[in-house]
Amino acid sequence: MEFDPRRPKWQQIAEVIRQRIRTGVYVPDFQLSEVRLADEFGVNRDTMRKATRALREEGWITTTPNMGSFVAGVPEGEPQTD
Amino acid sequence: MEFDPRRPKWQQIAEVIRQRIRTGVYVPDFQLSEVRLADEFGVNRDTMRKATRALREEGWITTTPNMGSFVAGVPEGEPQTD
DNA sequence: CTTTATTTGTCCGTATGTATG
């Protein structure tokens, strides 16, 4: 993925994942692995964690320690682009 | 069993077993099986092994390969709640 | 003697949480 050097990578990654959830690419309960996503986007896991943290705080995903992160759905007030 | 997510499960399990030995629920020579205990507490055997390892190092139990773990008693210096 | 069940020991893989540099 191409990153805009003017903005943090984790923000750009979070936006991509938001879009995937909005459009149904990622359906509820779909498991998101920080390790695999970090590999997919070509970034460090530490960077990926910043993205998942933001998505978690916004209600897009839920995270269970030692288990994984899972798609929650589109948060309240967010437009569904599906 | 209900676990406090703020502390490791294996520590909480070890504390439960310590209490059972202190109060005589588990008497000396009573056999403890990692497999059955893991099932009882609803955790992975790997997690259960961390608990038995701690108890073994503290002197609460002894473990014989291929045989099982057995209650040793209340270690020296530990108060007997019985 | 053979089979089956049980138990600990060991190893692999995956995943998140935390910490350090």
Add this chain to the structure above:
DNA sequence: ACATACATACGGACAAATAAA
């Protein structure tokens, strides 16, 4: 942002020894 390491936890698999059928 990255690199690395370790802790915690789960799932699965296999080996070796023991005991009972």
